[in-house]
Amino acid sequence: MAIDAQEREQETKRVQSVRSRMKERIAELRETVDERRSEVTEIGRSFWDDISVNADNADDIIETAASMAQQEHVLQGQKRSFQVAQDALYKLLRVVDAPYFARIDFKELGEQAREEIYIGLTSFIDPKTDEMLVYDWRAPIAALFYDYPLGPATYRTPEMDVSGELELKRQYIIKYGELQDVFDTGLSIGDEMLQRMLSRSADEKMSSIVTTIQREQNQIIRDDQHKVLVVQGAAGSGKTSVALQRIAYLLYKYRTTLSADNMILFSPNSLFSDYVSRVLPELGEATMQQTTFQDYLTFKLSDLGLQLEDPYDQLEFILTGTTGDPAYEMRMQSIRYKTSEAFLHIMEAYGEQLKTSGLAFVDFAVGSKVLITGAELSERFYGKASILALGERMEQLSEWVLERLDQVQADAEKRFFRKLMREPKYMGAEPELKKMARARAHRAIAPLKERAQKLAFVDVLSLYKSMFASQELLPQISRQLGETLPAAWPALAAYTGEALEQGILRYEDATPLVYLKGLVEGQLRVGTIRYCLVDEAQDYSPFHYAYLRKLFPRARFTLLGDWNQGIFAHANAGDTGAFSSISELMQEAETTTIRLVKSYRSTREITEFASAILPGGEPVEPFARSGPPPRLTQAADEDELHRRIAAAVQARLDGGAGSVAVICKTERETARAHAALKPLLPSLARINKDTLHYEAGVMILPAYLAKGLEFDAVILYNAGAAVYAEARERKLLYTACTRPLHELDIFYLGELSPFLAGS
Numbered sequence: 113m114a115i116d117a118q119e120r121e122q123e124t125k126r127v128q129s130v131r132s133r134m135k136e137r138i139a140e141l142r143e144t145v146d147e148r149r150s151e152v153t154e155i156g157r158s159f160w161d162d163i164s165v166n167a168d169n170a171d172d173i174i175e176t177a178a179s180m181a182q183q184e185h186v187l188q189g190q191k192r193s194f195q196v197a198q199d200a201l202y203k204l205l206r207v208v209d210a211p212y213f214a215r216i217d218f219k220e221l222g223e224q225a226r227e228e229i230y231i232g233l234t235s236f237i238d239p240k241t242d243e244m245l246v247y248d249w250r251a252p253i254a255a256l257f258y259d260y261p262l263g264p265a266t267y268r269t270p271e272m273d274v275s276g277e278l279e280l281k282r283q284y285i286i287k288y289g290e291l292q293d294v295f296d297t298g299l300s301i302g303d304e305m306l307q308r309m310l311s312r313s314a315d316e317k318m319s320s321i322v323t324t325i326q327r328e329q330n331q332i333i334r335d336d337q338h339k340v341l342v343v344q345g346a347a348g349s350g351k352t353s354v355a356l357q358r359i360a361y362l363l364y365k366y367r368t369t370l371s372a373d374n375m376i377l378f379s380p381n382s383l384f385s386d387y388v389s390r391v392l393p394e395l396g397e398a399t400m401q402q403t404t405f406q407d408y409l410t411f412k413l414s415d416l417g418l419q420l421e422d423p424y425d426q427l428e429f430i431l432t433g434t435t436g437d438p439a440y441e442m443r444m445q446s447i448r449y450k451t452s453e454a455f456l457h458i459m460e461a462y463g464e465q466l467k468t469s470g471l472a473f474v475d476f477a478v479g480s481k482v483l484i485t486g487a488e489l490s491e492r493f494y495g496k497a498s499i500l501a502l503g504e505r506m507e508q509l510s511e512w513v514l515e516r517l518d519q520v521q522a523d524a525e526k527r528f529f530r531k532l533m534r535e536p537k538y539m540g541a542e543p544e545l546k547k548m549a550r551a552r553a554h555r556a557i558a559p560l561k562e563r564a565q566k567l568a569f570v571d572v573l574s575l576y577k578s579m580f581a582s583q584e585l586l587p588q589i590s591r592q593l594g595e596t597l598p599a600a601w602p603a604l605a606a607y608t609g610e611a612l613e614q615g616i617l618r619y620e621d622a623t624p625l626v627y628l629k630g631l632v633e634g635q636l637r638v639g640t641i642r643y644c645l646v647d648e649a650q651d652y653s654p655f656h657y658a659y660l661r662k663l664f665p666r667a668r669f670t671l672l673g674d675w676n677q678g679i680f681a682h683a684n685a686g687d688t689g690a691f692s693s694i695s696e697l698m699q700e701a702e703t704t705t706i707r708l709v710k711s712y713r714s715t716r717e718i719t720e721f722a723s724a725i726l727p728g729g730e731p732v733e734p735f736a737r738s739g740p741p742p743r744l745t746q747a748a749d750e751d752e753l754h755r756r757i758a759a760a761v762q763a764r765l766d767g768g769a770g771s772v773a774v775i776c777k778t779e780r781e782t783a784r785a786h787a788a789l790k791p792l793l794p795s796l797a798r799i800n801k802d803t804l805h806y807e808a809g810v811m812i813l814p815a816y817l818a819k820g821l822e823f824d825a826v827i828l829y830n831a832g833a834a835v836y837a838e839a840r841e842r843k844l845l846y847t848a849c850t851r852p853l854h855e856l857d858i859f860y861l862g863e864l865s866p867f868l869a870g871s
C-alpha cells in the first residue's frame with residue numbers, strides 16, 4: 113500500500129537526517145581510527161625506549177620484565193581499541209547509503225505511546241541524544257517485523273516476553289542514499305517487496321534475504337532452543353539463505369562468546385561455496401569455515417596412500433550404469449549397505465570387540481632393527497582388562513611407548529657419541545660431537561615418536577580389509593546383534609576386498625574407514641566448533657551423521673535438506689522419514705524438525721510443473737509469481753536438438769536473462785553435448801566437479817552439480833524416456849526442473865520421460 117505524499121516527505125527527510133548523523137559519526141570515527149593507528153605505530157616504535165633495560169642484578173631483571181609486560185599490555189589495549197573503532201567505521205560505511213529497510217510501530221501493553229522502530233543491517237545510536245535511530249535486524253524487537261501481521265504481537269527478550277500491538281509495518285527501498293520507494297504492508301512481509309525481489313535476475317552470487325525473511329524462515333534463523341534442528345525444505349524454499357542468515361544471527365546474538373571460527377558449514381562442493389560466499393560479508397559478518405565432507409575425508413586418509421573416489425564419481429557411476437547388470441547391482445548393494453545404520457552398528461560392535469582382541473600391532477622399527485615388537489605392544493595393550501575406551505587405552509599405550517623411545521634415543525645418543533669420538537678427524541671437538549650425536553639420535557627416533565603421538569599403532573587399512581577378508585567376523589557380529597547381512601554378503605565382501613587390494617577406496621568405504629581409524633587411533637574431536645550447519649543434508653548418510661556427531665561433540669547441528677532432491681543412492685533407499693531417523697541418530701533430546709513448504713525461487717508455473725514429477729513427495733507450495741509455462745519440445749535427431757537448444761539459449765539471452773544453464777543428466781552427457789553445442793554457442797562454459805568459481809552467463813553442467821544453484825533460465829538437454837525412466841532418475845529430473853527463476857525449456861529425443869508424461 114502506497115503512503116500519502118506528506119508522510120513520504122517526512123520519511124524522505126528522516127532518511128536524510130539519519131544519513132547526516134551517520135556521516136558525522138563516520139567523520140569522527142575516521143579521526144579516531146587515524147589517531148589510534150598512529151598511537152599503535154608510535155608505541156610499537158618506542159617500545160624499547162620506554163623500557164629500562166637493566167640486567168645487572170636479579171631485581172633489575174625482574175623490573176625490566178615487568179616494564180616490558182606493561183608496555184606490551186598498553187600496546188595490545190591500543191590495538192584492540194583501534195580495531196573496535198575500525199570495525200565500527202566499516203559497519204557504518206557499509207550501511208550509510210541504505211541505513212534501514214523497514215519500520216514497525218509497536219505499542220507495548222500498558223504504555224500510552226507507540227514506538228517507531230527502524231530496522232536495518234546494523235544498529236545506529238545517535239551519539240548526541242543516545243537515541244536508537246536504527247535497530248539491527250537481529251535485535252529481539254526486530255523479530256516483530258518478520259513474525260507478525262498488524263495486531264497483537266509478542267517478542268522474546270532474554271529476560272521476558274513483551275506483548276503489545278503492532279500498529280504499522282512499513283518497508284523502504286533506499287538506494288545510493290535516496291528513498292526510492294516506501295509502502296505499508298499489513299500481512300506478512302510485503303508480498304509487494306517479495307514480488308520485486310523474486311522477479312529480479314539471478315545474481316552471480318547469492319544475496320542476503322534480510323529485508324524479506326518470512327515468518328517460518330525466521331523461526332529457523334532465531335532458533336536457539338534445540339541442539340539439533342532439522343529442516344525439510346522444498347526446493348527454493350530458502351534453506352541455504354536461511355542457513356546463512358542464521359549464522360549471522362548467532363554471531364550477533366552471542367557476539368561476546370561466539371566467533372566465526374566456532375562455526376562450520378558443510379557445502380556440497382567448492383562451486384557452491386563460492387556461490388554463497390557473498391551473503392555473510394553483505395550482512396556485515398566475517399565468513400566462517402566452509403568445507404566439504406570430501407575435503408575432510410581427503411585430509412584424514414591422505415597418509416594411507418589410497419586413491420579416494422569422490423561422491424560425484426560415485427554418482428556418475430550410478431547414473432551411467434545399467435540396472436540388472438551384475439557389476440552395477442553389486443555396487444548398489446555396496447553403497448546401500450555401507451551407508452546404512454545396520455553397518456554402523458556392526459562397526460560399533462566391532463570396536464567393542466577390538467577392546468579385548470583382534471588388533472594387530474605393528475612393530476616399531478628403525479630400518480630392519482625392531483625396537484618394540486608388535487607382540488610386546490599387544491601384550492601391553494591386551495595384557496590386563498580395562499574399562500576404558502579404545503582411544504583412551506591407545507593414549508596410555510602411547511605414553512608407555514614414548515617413554516621407551518626416550519630411553520632408546522638416549523642410548524643411541526651415547527652410542528653415536530662414542531663412535532664419533534673414535535674418529536681421528538673429530539678429536540678434540542667434544543661439544544660439537546655431543547650436538548651431532550644428539551641430532552643424529554633425534555633424527556632416527558623422531559618419526560617413531562610422531563607415530564606414537566598420532567596413536568598409529570595398528571595398520572587401519574589392514575584392519576578394515578580384514579572385516580571383509582574374514583569369512584566369520586561380520587556374520588558372527590551381525591548374528592550377535594540380531595541383524596542380517598545383505599544376502600550376497602560373501603560376494604560383496606570379496607568385491608570390497610578386491611578394490612582395497614588395488615589401492616582404490618570407493619566413496620562408500622571412505623567414511624567407515626575414517627570411522628574405524630577414529631576408533632583405534634582415538635577420535636579426532638573438534639571441540640571449538642559450537643555450531644555445525646549442513647546444507648543439502650539429504651546427501652549425507654546415517655553413517656556420515658554418526659561421524660559428524662563424534663567429530664563435533666560440543667556442537668549444535670542445523671541440518672537443512674530436501675528429501676525430494678535426494679539423488680544419492682543411499683538417500684533413495686530411505687525415502688520419507690529419513691530425516692526423522694537422522695534426528696534419532698543424533699541422539700539428542702532437544703531435536704526438532706521444521707518444514708518449509710513454500711517455494712520462492714521459481715514462478716508458479718515452473719513450481720507446479722516440477723511438483724508433478726514427484727507425486728506423493730514432500731509438499732511444495734508455489735509462490736504467486738507468474739511467468740511463461742515450461743515449454744516441451746521434441747527434436748527428431750541430435751542435430752535438430754542442438755540447433756533448437758542453441759536457438760533457445762539465444763532467445764533467453766535476447767529476452768534479458770543473465771544466466772542460462774543447459775542441464776544434462778551426467779558428466780558424460782555434458783561432455784558430449786558441450787562438444788556438439790560449442791560451435792553453435794561459442795560462449796558456452798562447461799562446469800564440472802572441479803570448477804571453483806561460479807560465473808553467470810551461458811553454461812552447461814550435470815544436474816547433480818546444478819543442485820543448490822539457480823539460473824534465470826534453464827534448458828533441459830534431453831528429457832527423453834531413454835534418459836529419465838528409472839526410479840533413481842526421477843529426483844534428478846525434479847532437481848533440474850527446480851533450478852530456474854523464470855523460464856524452463858525442456859527438449860527431448862524420442863519419447864518423453866514418463867515422469868513428465870502428466871504435464
Ligand SMILES: Nc1ncnc2c1ncn2[C@@H]1O[C@H](COP(=O)(O)OP(=O)(O)OP(=O)(O)O)[C@@H](O)[C@H]1O
Binds near residue numbers: 306321347353712821
Ligand atoms: N524470504 C525470502 N525473500 C526473498 N527471497 C527469498 C526468500 N526466501 C528464499 N528466497 C529466494 O529464493 C531462492 C531460493 O533460495 P535458496 O537457494 O536459499 O533455497 P533452497 O531451499 O536452498 O533451494 P534448493 O533446495 O532448491 O537448492 C533464492 O533466490 C532466494 O534468494
